[in-house]
Amino acid sequence: MRRDKITLMPHEVFANAQKIEDRDQRIVYLKRNAYKQVKTILQLAYNDNIKLDFPEGAPPYKENEETRFPISSINRIFVNCTKQAKYSKIRKERWFIGILETLSAEDSKILVAAKDGKLTTFANKKYSKITKTLVRDTFPELIS
Numbered sequence: 001m002r003r004d005k006i007t008l009m010p011h012e013v014f015a016n017a018q019k020i021e022d023r024d025q026r027i028v029y030l031k032r033n034a035y036k037q038v039k040t041i042l043q044l045a046y047n048d049n050i051k052l053d054f055p056e057g058a059p060p061y062k063e064n065e066e067t068r069f070p071i072s073s074i075n076r077i078f079v080n081c082t083k084q085a086k087y088s089k090i091r092k093e094r095w096f097i098g099i100l101e102t103l104s105a106e107d108s109k110i111l112v113a114a115k116d117g118k119l120t121t122f123a124n125k126k127y128s129k130i131t132k133t134l135v136r137d138t139f140p141e142l143i144s
Contacts, residue, residue: 045114
């Protein structure tokens, strides 16, 4: 399923998926909205082989007040990850803060929760239906 244009932010995709009661319909919806940024967050949240060398929780950063932005910013998480591995923890954290400050406030919170493996439990279980099992059944290639 190829999309010509990305129209929803990752947090909007997750919020819409959360509202869908039927699990099979939720899977179809996620597949239709499976652009790279959404998949990147899901992979970070649920692939046990991916661990970022950051402390748990959000680093001190300034929330972006813009509601719309070029969402390609999330792709920067994994770009040059091998290069980031050799840097000091302080430099890595600055790099991560830079990413968080370019995202919308809600997408930044989602990214921090995904990094910590807490996507289903953060913000009073706001995305409780976006589980590892759902992601495995929807995108098995992300978790293997």
